[in-house]
Amino acid sequence: MATTAPVLPAFEIDEARLSRELAELATMTSVEPSAVGTAVTRVVFTSDDHTARAWLKGLADEEGFSVRADAVGNTFFRWEGADPKLAAIASGSHVDAIPHAGMYDGTVGVLGGLEAMRALKAAGLKPLRSIELVLLTSEEPTRFGIGCLGSRLIAGVLDAARADSLPDLMPKAEVGATLATVRAEAGFCGPLESCRLEAGHYAGWVELHIEQGPLLEREGMPLGIVTSIAAPAGYRFTIEGVGGHAGALLMPDRRDALCAASEVILSIERHTLAANAASGTNDTVATVGTCDVHPGAVNSVPSRVTLQLDIRDTDPERRESVMQSVRADIDGISERRAVTIKEEFVNADAPATSGAGIVQAIEEACAAEKIVAKKMVSRAYHDSSFMARIAPVAMIFIPSRNGVSHRPDEYSSPESIALGTRILALTLAKLASA
Amino acid sequence: MATTAPVLPAFEIDEARLSRELAELATMTSVEPSAVGTAVTRVVFTSDDHTARAWLKGLADEEGFSVRADAVGNTFFRWEGADPKLAAIASGSHVDAIPHAGMYDGTVGVLGGLEAMRALKAAGLKPLRSIELVLLTSEEPTRFGIGCLGSRLIAGVLDAARADSLPDLMPKAEVGATLATVRAEAGFCGPLESCRLEAGHYAGWVELHIEQGPLLEREGMPLGIVTSIAAPAGYRFTIEGVGGHAGALLMPDRRDALCAASEVILSIERHTLAANAASGTNDTVATVGTCDVHPGAVNSVPSRVTLQLDIRDTDPERRESVMQSVRADIDGISERRAVTIKEEFVNADAPATSGAGIVQAIEEACAAEKIVAKKMVSRAYHDSSFMARIAPVAMIFIPSRNGVSHRPDEYSSPESIALGTRILALTLAKLASA
Numbered sequence: 131m132a133t134t135a136p137v138l139p140a141f142e143i144d145e146a147r148l149s150r151e152l153a154e155l156a157t158m159t160s161v162e163p164s165a166v167g168t169a170v171t172r173v174v175f176t177s178d179d180h181t182a183r184a185w186l187k188g189l190a191d192e193e194g195f196s197v198r199a200d201a202v203g204n205t206f207f208r209w210e211g212a213d214p215k216l217a218a219i220a221s222g223s224h225v226d227a228i229p230h231a232g233m234y235d236g237t238v239g240v241l242g243g244l245e246a247m248r249a250l251k252a253a254g255l256k257p258l259r260s261i262e263l264v265l266l267t268s269e270e271p272t273r274f275g276i277g278c279l280g281s282r283l284i285a286g287v288l289d290a291a292r293a294d295s296l297p298d299l300m301p302k303a304e305v306g307a308t309l310a311t312v313r314a315e316a317g318f319c320g321p322l323e324s325c326r327l328e329a330g331h332y333a334g335w336v337e338l339h340i341e342q343g344p345l346l347e348r349e350g351m352p353l354g355i356v357t358s359i360a361a362p363a364g365y366r367f368t369i370e371g372v373g374g375h376a377g378a379l380l381m382p383d384r385r386d387a388l389c390a391a392s393e394v395i396l397s398i399e400r401h402t403l404a405a406n407a408a409s410g411t412n413d414t415v416a417t418v419g420t421c422d423v424h425p426g427a428v429n430s431v432p433s434r435v436t437l438q439l440d441i442r443d444t445d446p447e448r449r450e451s452v453m454q455s456v457r458a459d460i461d462g463i464s465e466r467r468a469v470t471i472k473e474e475f476v477n478a479d480a481p482a483t484s485g486a487g488i489v490q491a492i493e494e495a496c497a498a499e500k501i502v503a504k505k506m507v508s509r510a511y512h513d514s515s516f517m518a519r520i521a522p523v524a525m526i527f528i529p530s531r532n533g534v535s536h537r538p539d540e541y542s543s544p545e546s547i548a549l550g551t552r553i554l555a556l557t558l559a560k561l562a563s564a
Numbered sequence: 565m566a567t568t569a570p571v572l573p574a575f576e577i578d579e580a581r582l583s584r585e586l587a588e589l590a591t592m593t594s595v596e597p598s599a600v601g602t603a604v605t606r607v608v609f610t611s612d613d614h615t616a617r618a619w620l621k622g623l624a625d626e627e628g629f630s631v632r633a634d635a636v637g638n639t640f641f642r643w644e645g646a647d648p649k650l651a652a653i654a655s656g657s658h659v660d661a662i663p664h665a666g667m668y669d670g671t672v673g674v675l676g677g678l679e680a681m682r683a684l685k686a687a688g689l690k691p692l693r694s695i696e697l698v699l700l701t702s703e704e705p706t707r708f709g710i711g712c713l714g715s716r717l718i719a720g721v722l723d724a725a726r727a728d729s730l731p732d733l734m735p736k737a738e739v740g741a742t743l744a745t746v747r748a749e750a751g752f753c754g755p756l757e758s759c760r761l762e763a764g765h766y767a768g769w770v771e772l773h774i775e776q777g778p779l780l781e782r783e784g785m786p787l788g789i790v791t792s793i794a795a796p797a798g799y800r801f802t803i804e805g806v807g808g809h810a811g812a813l814l815m816p817d818r819r820d821a822l823c824a825a826s827e828v829i830l831s832i833e834r835h836t837l838a839a840n841a842a843s844g845t846n847d848t849v850a851t852v853g854t855c856d857v858h859p860g861a862v863n864s865v866p867s868r869v870t871l872q873l874d875i876r877d878t879d880p881e882r883r884e885s886v887m888q889s890v891r892a893d894i895d896g897i898s899e900r901r902a903v904t905i906k907e908e909f910v911n912a913d914a915p916a917t918s919g920a921g922i923v924q925a926i927e928e929a930c931a932a933e934k935i936v937a938k939k940m941v942s943r944a945y946h947d948s949s950f951m952a953r954i955a956p957v958a959m960i961f962i963p964s965r966n967g968v969s970h971r972p973d974e975y976s977s978p979e980s981i982a983l984g985t986r987i988l989a990l991t992l993a994k995l996a997s998a
Contacts, residue, residue, distance in 0.1 A: 228859060228861040228863065228864055229859040229860060229864075230858070230859040231859070270861070270863070271861075271862050271863060272862075275862065277863065301735060302736070342809045342812040343809075343813075344817075360811065362811065364862065373970065373971050374967075374968050374969060374970060375944055375969040375970045376849065376851035376853060376874040376876070376970075377776070377794065377796065377849060377874075377876050377942075377943045377944035378775070378944045378964075378967065378969060379777075379849070379967070379968075380777075380846040380943075381836060381837055381840055381848070381849055381850075382846060383778070383967070386833070386851070388829060388852055388853075388855060389829060389830060389833050389852075391826075392825075392826035392827070392830050393826075393830065395822060395823060395826040396823060396826050399820070402815060403815055406815055406816075412814040412815055412816060414815070415810065415814060417820075417862075417864075417865050417866075418822055418823075418866075419810060419822075419857070419861050419862045419863060419864050419865070420860050420861065420862055421822060421855050421857050421869075423853070423854055423855050424664070425663045425664040425970070426854050427663055427705075427706055427853050427854065427970070428705050428706075428709070428798065428851075428853045428872040428873075428874050429704070429705060429711065429851070429874050429970070430662055430665070430970045431851050432851075432852075432853060433971070438862040439862075440811075440862050440863045442810070442811050509811045509812050509814075510809055510811035510812045530812075533808075533812065533817075534808055534809075534813075535812060536807065536808060536809045536810075536859075536863070536864045536865075537807050537808060
């Protein structure tokens, strides 16, 4: 690696500043008490999200990075390189957080990316290529029902008209609100088609993220390098039965949507466990995360239930095979209970494979720091899954304590975060130098 | 019945006015579209409820009835009798409606009671006893989790301190809001103990109500006379599992609260069906009407689920036996899934038996009108269940089309409602005459 040494001055990651900024970002949340850890809820385009965006822009302004936002609110903080016409190197992640989540998911990649750029700049690096930090909109599906909204639009894998018509799922949403109305109100205008970036727009993409799983901690590895990202799919099931008075509607006359939904939930679990047993792996995971009951009164028989299913696998065919088994059960449940069960497809994405050149750059950075990182599959999916459509990508994973995420007790140590940030900085510097 | 003839002048129920007023009351609702029927949502102490209360007070004022409200908002419209010191005869019901319900439940008893009093007054009746119309607060459990709030407090079967501490369950409730704060804000002050009325306060209570079940229509009967009211019970189950990321938390490590809840829901249904099979009746009914999932995000494993159960039976021992079977299943589910399942008792009430004298008075009124009414059990429970603690009671049931209630397509014909109101008027006149 002697050839890169001249372009990379010594630099320092400011671990204390990074921890302080992560803590400050965690205060931009709907207040929720939590017995353990730090509970964060920061749904896209809420006032908390706007506060976080404005604060990040302020930090970037201090460094003199230019700022551009696109029609869906993806925000690009750019450190101009010696040759601005060359495709830039980019890093980024998200700051939105699902209800009652933790303070590290996404935020580590945004603030770590910013810290990496600041550290390199402070050390006097003059990169050949520009380096961009990208704040991606709505990686979490909480508000619009589909994850990685911003990066899907960048990659052109989500139809702009369909995206604009996605209903606002917030409990207090106005009737008829959609992404189109919500983003306009948030100040992000223009056609969503304009979010798209052409393949080759970036010369490389590196995302720093917490693992959200137990493997690095369990194996005592300091960092991970993601070589592929599992294939997620999302479905929505609407079960329509017949409502009525909880006292007067007798059992033989019932077509209870919640009883039917319970059978669907257990069918999904059963076939997922069967798929794992058959493959001898734990690669298939399925989750029904929401269950909305209509009318939702203690003394009224549920007439309609909506379930949202998240199912992931490293093998999309196995994932589809689980869905086929569930569908067969659903046919039986519908008929036996005289209810209708409608399946809506939300998304089904292909696995993403990391770019060999980016993985190699991370490995070289690790080697320079004398650490060995674990090459691994990401079972959570990330904006990198979609950035992979327009650029070679890879991810750097930081160990998660007890493997937990999307919970207030989600935790990664300041040392691990600083180490990941250092490796990110080395990687960005390397990639931007040629 | 020749002896009563002199005190009861000929009178007319104004069917058109009654229909018009029912339709007007149905407009006092959160606007909700419905493909069929008229959707009404009127939760206690919302602006819709306040509008309805003020409107009813206006109608009573026009007739010169005096008005008194107690500390929980039960409101008493009084037509003074010739001897005001005698215990009054009362009729009444409720105007609150669960989310997305219909326009007849409760309202028929309130507006029918008012119409009966107006018709008798217009015909020149001078009742010996005073006649009161009582608007009871929160017959529906939507907001405070317990039904018949007002009549429970009148009957003294709900501890005042416990009642005041009932949490406000509205989705947009302020943190820490309880019945105490909500009723104060609604303008109903003073200690809840003051709501209590002594046994004997009323000489009789007659409630006009829609059947909410299919029997009258099925058997072609014009009206029903309720001789007993089934015993309802309410429980809340809180299932605590472990949350986590829907991608990264692998299946063997899961303790999914929603999967456990699904098993609980199906256990309740199974044991209820078994109880009916064993008894050869359909007298046991059980409903899980709500299922609240925490954190409730599509990509987060449910860590906590709360279920509300409503279970009713004409035989409280059989009801308890179903609960015991469910509890045995719950022990197994908790252990197998490593989740905790907490059962909270909400209420368990005894069946109520109608007063022979009141039933006889209704039967005589029917005989005078040359109709035969069906003596029947009410499987829905009503404020009359609690008024029975302080007075002899009975109910007059009006046929429900298709037996449906708590739905927008709930319907009873104007003719049936007018007939029930006429029988109510005859009964009140008879009871108030001696």
